[in-house]
Amino acid sequence: MKGISMIVSVASGKGGTGKTSVAVNMALSVGNVQFLDCDVEEPNAHLLLHPNLHKTEPVYTLVPLVNEKLCDYCGDCSKFCQYNALFTSSEKVLVFPELCHSCGGCALVCPKKAINYEKHRIGALKFGSAGDLKLVYGELEIGKPMAVPVIKAVKKQIEEGKNMILDSPPGTSCPFIETVRGSDFCVLVTEPTPFGLHDLKITVQVLRNMIIPFGVVINRAGVGDKKVYDYCREENIRILLEIPYQRRIAELYSRGVPFSLEMLEWNEKFRTLYGEIRKFVGK
Amino acid sequence: MKQLTILSGKGGTGKTTITASFAVLAKNAVVADCDVDAPDLHMLLHPEVIEMQEFRGSKVAVIDKTKCIECGLCREKCNFGAITSDLKFDAFACEGCGVCTIVCPVNAITLTERISGSSYISKTKYGFMTHAMLHPGESNSGKLVTLVRQNAKILAEKENSDLIIIDGSPGIGCPVIASITGVDAGLVVTEPTLSGIHDLERALQLLNHFNVTPFVCVNMYDINTDNTNKILSFCKENRIEVVGIIPFNPQVTEAMVNGTTIAEYSPESNVTEEIKEMWRKMCLSLKSGGS
Numbered sequence: 125m126k127g128i129s130m131i132v133s134v135a136s137g138k139g140g141t142g143k144t145s146v147a148v149n150m151a152l153s154v155g156n157v158q159f160l161d162c163d164v165e166e167p168n169a170h171l172l173l174h175p176n177l178h179k180t181e182p183v184y185t186l187v188p189l190v191n192e193k194l195c196d197y198c199g200d201c202s203k204f205c206q207y208n209a210l211f212t213s214s215e216k217v218l219v220f221p222e223l224c225h226s227c228g229g230c231a232l233v234c235p236k237k238a239i240n241y242e243k244h245r246i247g248a249l250k251f252g253s254a255g256d257l258k259l260v261y262g263e264l265e266i267g268k269p270m271a272v273p274v275i276k277a278v279k280k281q282i283e284e285g286k287n288m289i290l291d292s293p294p295g296t297s298c299p300f301i302e303t304v305r306g307s308d309f310c311v312l313v314t315e316p317t318p319f320g321l322h323d324l325k326i327t328v329q330v331l332r333n334m335i336i337p338f339g340v341v342i343n344r345a346g347v348g349d350k351k352v353y354d355y356c357r358e359e360n361i362r363i364l365l366e367i368p369y370q371r372r373i374a375e376l377y378s379r380g381v382p383f384s385l386e387m388l389e390w391n392e393k394f395r396t397l398y399g400e401i402r403k404f405v406g407k
Numbered sequence: 408m409k410q411l412t413i414l415s416g417k418g419g420t421g422k423t424t425i426t427a428s429f430a431v432l433a434k435n436a437v438v439a440d441c442d443v444d445a446p447d448l449h450m451l452l453h454p455e456v457i458e459m460q461e462f463r464g465s466k467v468a469v470i471d472k473t474k475c476i477e478c479g480l481c482r483e484k485c486n487f488g489a490i491t492s493d494l495k496f497d498a499f500a501c502e503g504c505g506v507c508t509i510v511c512p513v514n515a516i517t518l519t520e521r522i523s524g525s526s527y528i529s530k531t532k533y534g535f536m537t538h539a540m541l542h543p544g545e546s547n548s549g550k551l552v553t554l555v556r557q558n559a560k561i562l563a564e565k566e567n568s569d570l571i572i573i574d575g576s577p578g579i580g581c582p583v584i585a586s587i588t589g590v591d592a593g594l595v596v597t598e599p600t601l602s603g604i605h606d607l608e609r610a611l612q613l614l615n616h617f618n619v620t621p622f623v624c625v626n627m628y629d630i631n632t633d634n635t636n637k638i639l640s641f642c643k644e645n646r647i648e649v650v651g652i653i654p655f656n657p658q659v660t661e662a663m664v665n666g667t668t669i670a671e672y673s674p675e676s677n678v679t680e681e682i683k684e685m686w687r688k689m690c691l692s693l694k695s696g697g698s
Binding site for chain 2: 137138139140141144163165166168171172204206207225226227228229232233264266267268269270271293294295296297298299301305317318319322323326327329330333334347348349371374375377378379380
């Protein structure tokens, strides 16, 4: 990834801790940002950024298309497929596109060269802008199980020379991993509650395994308990920023207003936060 | 036996708070925590594990460097970018498809099953609970959700339970789909924010796609009453029953910090009252509903 200035992803483990809010407010404070909303199951950043959308592109996966004229129903493809996306009976090969990971293996093992690939639509990419900020977000189609190919499609849009900010989906499994892979730094947003801490700990394990540097933003500081502070101290995790619980912030969010636009002191705080990350990453 | 899934689309709207209170109110139910990559329900219900199973959900390619001739074919054919230029295997990117094993001319690569998590059958003071923990960073959460639901079903049949209460994960992708297929009702917990509304609509579309009867609960409704009214009229237009309108109350977080449910922590609170009323409505609907 030549020429990319810095990739910062914002993640959390637990949902609803304020990932999107932190990512958007940081993006608005920094400038020259390309914002990639990788929460393709429930993308929300556009509800805070109110972009002008100028383009939509479909996202496809490639799934097997069996040429029945060549196929002799030997079943090698179904046997090979680890995802049960193919089923061979005595006179038909059934393909289940929702289960296919597009590995290409079935075509490789087919002795009759009877398998080609066709496009299967699973979502869309949306392109927009708000001021000098460029937004790309993905939208998984309803009923499609696999978010990862849509996340990959979003990440392909990374532009050179931009400050990259990636908003991750909640959880700690494949969609989160796909989002943070390749990041220079990951901002973990948590809340000081037992649920927030529990899910933070899982996320920290994953990031340490992936060798991605990270720091924590404590949102809704003041609610709950102090255990997240103890945990960060014991684990030597830097707390980058605390955002207090304030009804005003919650109300602004509910109306789709990034709070740093109304509470201007936060603009500077988010800029400082980003500056610290930049210093740490050294880009 | 009926099955009810609590879901939300957007995370952090209060699924687990409500599921836990339902578990307390239910007389004869099995509870299944199907948020397997960030499960939280156990922190409120304190299950005692009766049985643990290893979950082998996926495979990963392993290379025998002593056999490898560094031809690079595996890297060329891998569609997941899981093999680096110095032919190292990235277990986080590997999806266990097996293509590398068949293209390798010297059979240096094998697929190995990996233990991707654990699943549990437990007892709480309110009844039985099934749950799981996906190992950090593992994939295939959908399969593990299915296992947790199977365990719940077996238990419910054995114990003559009349209901399985399923706590779902946020989103609308594979683990959520696995937790709603074939259930009798889906209760979507939302909040009156623009994101909450957006995600509610997608969650409702998902329920519709899989023919699951939808119900809605607006949590923390007083954060923005205009948005709450929007949700209510949207539901009315689409003939979706709103079974609960719950006020914001800091006691919900206090209960969580104390490791208990709001129904027990503050039985007289306005939140508990509303959850009880919601539970009554859900029971009625589940009884009268077909299937």
